Amino acid sequence: MSTSESLPEANPHRQVPSVDAVLQNAAREVATWGQPQVVEIVRQILAEVRQQISVGQVPELDMENICSRLGQILSERNAPRLLPVINLTGTVLHTNLGRASLPREALDAVAMAASSPTNLEFDLHSGVRGDRESHIEDLICELTGAEAATAVNNNAAAVLLVLNTLAMNAQVPVSRGELVEIGGSFRIPEVMQRANCSLVEVGATNRTHLKDYQSALNDNTALLLKVHTSNYRIEGFTSSVDEQELADLAHAHQLPLVVDLGSGSLIDFASLGLPGEPTAADMIAKGADIITFSGDKLLGGPQCGLIAGTRELIDHIKKNPLKRALRLDKMTLAAVAEVLKLYRDPGSVVQKLPALRQVTREVADIRQQAQRVCEALSGELPPGWKIEVVDCFSQIGSGALPLETIESVACCLSGGELTDVRDIALALRKLPTPILGRVHKGVLWLDLRCLEREQEFIGLMRQLHL
Numbered sequence: 001m002s003t004s005e006s007l008p009e010a011n012p013h014r015q016v017p018s019v020d021a022v023l024q025n026a027a028r029e030v031a032t033w034g035q036p037q038v039v040e041i042v043r044q045i046l047a048e049v050r051q052q053i054s055v056g057q058v059p060e061l062d063m064e065n066i067c068s069r070l071g072q073i074l075s076e077r078n079a080p081r082l083l084p085v086i087n088l089t090g091t092v093l094h095t096n097l098g099r100a101s102l103p104r105e106a107l108d109a110v111a112m113a114a115s116s117p118t119n120l121e122f123d124l125h126s127g128v129r130g131d132r133e134s135h136i137e138d139l140i141c142e143l144t145g146a147e148a149a150t151a152v153n154n155n156a157a158a159v160l161l162v163l164n165t166l167a168m169n170a171q172v173p174v175s176r177g178e179l180v181e182i183g184g185s186f187r188i189p190e191v192m193q194r195a196n197c198s199l200v201e202v203g204a205t206n207r208t209h210l211k212d213y214q215s216a217l218n219d220n221t222a223l224l225l226k227v228h229t230s231n232y233r234i235e236g237f238t239s240s241v242d243e244q245e246l247a248d249l250a251h252a253h254q255l256p257l258v259v260d261l262g263s264g265s266l267i268d269f270a271s272l273g274l275p276g277e278p279t280a281a282d283m284i285a286k287g288a289d290i291i292t293f294s295g296d297k298l299l300g301g302p303q304c305g306l307i308a309g310t311r312e313l314i315d316h317i318k319k320n321p322l323k324r325a326l327r328l329d330k331m332t333l334a335a336v337a338e339v340l341k342l343y344r345d346p347g348s349v350v351q352k353l354p355a356l357r358q359v360t361r362e363v364a365d366i367r368q369q370a371q372r373v374c375e376a377l378s379g380e381l382p383p384g385w386k387i388e389v390v391d392c393f394s395q396i397g398s399g400a401l402p403l404e405t406i407e408s409v410a411c412c413l414s415g416g417e418l419t420d421v422r423d424i425a426l427a428l429r430k431l432p433t434p435i436l437g438r439v440h441k442g443v444l445w446l447d448l449r450c451l452e453r454e455q456e457f458i459g460l461m462r463q464l465h466l
C-alpha cells in the first residue's frame with residue numbers, strides 16, 4: 001500500500017486545481033477580461049504553483065487565493081498604459097512628459113474627430129475629394145504671412161521632408177555653429193544624410209560670415225539652410241549671418257532659404273516679458289522661402305511639424321511621396337486647427353493655451369500658492385519630513401529659450417538625516433497620480449509653476465502620510 005493512498009495530501013501536486021476548476025470560480029474575471037486572457041493567466045499561476053511544489057515549497061492552494069491572485073494579475077496587466085502625472089519638475093515643456101497640454105477647444109475637437117466620420121478629405125461644397133490640410137493651411141498662412149503651408153508629424157519630419165524634396169542629391173551649406181543635435185536622436189548631419197543631400201559645413205563653430213556661405217555656393221547647391229540653435233548658445237567671440245542677409249544671398253543665386261525654427265513662436269515673447277524667440281512671421285518677412293517649426297513646443301499644440309513658405313515650394317513638398325508617410329492624422333489636425341484659431345486673439349491666447357499660461361505665470365502668484373500648499377501640508381506629511389517655500393528657476397524646455405530661466409517658487413521636501421531624498425522622490429512617483437519633482441542638493445524641489453490642480457495635489461500629498 002502506498003503512502004499516498006492513506007495520506008492523499010502527501011502528494012501536493014494532486015491538490016493543484018485544474019484550469020477548468022479555476023475558470024468556474026472566475027466568472028467575473030472572464031466577463032471583464034475575456035476567456036483567452038484569463039485562461040492564459042490561470043495556466044501561468046498553476047504552473048508557478050507546481051514549480052513551487054517541485055522545489056519543496058508549500059503554496060497557497062485554496063481557490064479563493066488563486067482567484068484573488070488572478071484578479072490582481074489581470075488588473076495590473078490591463079491597467080492604463082499612459083497615466084497622468086503632475087509635472088513639478090520646473091520644465092514646462094518636458095519632452096519626456098509629452099510637452100504641451102491641449103486647451104479645452106482642442107480636446108473637444110479631438111474627441112469629435114476620433115469618434116465620428118468627418119470631412120477630413122472631403123469637400124462638402126463640391127462633394128468631391130478634398131485636401132486634409134485645407135483645414136489648417138489658411139490659418140498657418142494668416143498667422144505667419146506665408147503664401148502656403150502644410151504639416152507633418154513633427155518638426156524632425158518637416159526638416160527631413162523639406163530637405164529631401166528640395167535638396168535630394170545636391171548640396172546644402174550649413175554653418176558649423178548650427179549642426180545641432182536635439183534629444184540625442186535628431187542631428188542635422190544625420191538627417192541630411194537620410195534626406196539624401198550632402199551637408200557642406202561652412203564657417204567655424206563660433207563664427208560664420210556671409211562670405212563663408214558665398215564661397216560654398218556652386219552649381220550643385222540646392223538651398224541655404226539656417227537652423228535655430230534652440231537648445232544651446234555659442235557665446236563669446238561669435239558671429240552668425242542674419243536671415244535677411246542670407247535670404248538676399250540665396251535669392252541672388254536663385255536659391256531658396258530654408259529656416260528650421262525649432263520651437264518657433266506665433267507671438268512676440270518679448271512683449272510678454274520673456275526673452276525673445278524668433279517668430280514665424282518675422283522669418284517670412286525677412287525673406288525665408290520655407291520655415292519649419294514644432295507644434296508642441298512654444299506653439300502649445302499637439303505634436304506636429306508645420307511648414308510654411310512660397311506656394312511653389314510648398315506644392316513641390318506636398319508632392320513628395322514621403323509626405324504621405326509623414327502626414328498628420330485627423331485627431332492632430334483637429335487639434336492644431338483649434339490651437340491656431342486661438343492665436344487670432346493675442347490677448348487671450350496666453351491664458352487659453354496651458355503652455356503659454358504656465359510659461360508666463362507671475363512669480364508672485366506661484367509664491368502665494370507655495371505658501372498655501374506648505375501651510376496645508378504642514379503636519380500632514382510622514383514623520384520627520386520637512387516642507388518649505390524656496391525661490392527657484394523654471395525653464396521652458398524642449399530646447400526653447402534654453403539659457404533663459406524664469407523665476408519661480410518651489411516647495412522643497414526633505415526627510416531629515418535618515419531619509420534618502422531618492423526615497424522621497426520614489427514615494428511621490430508611486431502615488432495614484434504620480435508627482436514628479438527634481439532632486440537637487442539632497443532636497444526634492446517641487447516647482448509649482450505648472451501646478452494647476454492644487455486641491456488634487458494636496459490630497460495626493462496627504463496620502464503619503466497614510
Ligand SMILES: *Cc1c(COP(=O)(O)O)cnc(C)c1O
Binds near residue numbers: 156
Ligand atoms: C525641437 C527641434 C527639432 C525637432 O522638432 P520635433 O517637433 O521635436 O520633431 C528640430 N529642429 C530644431 C532646431 C529644434 O529645436
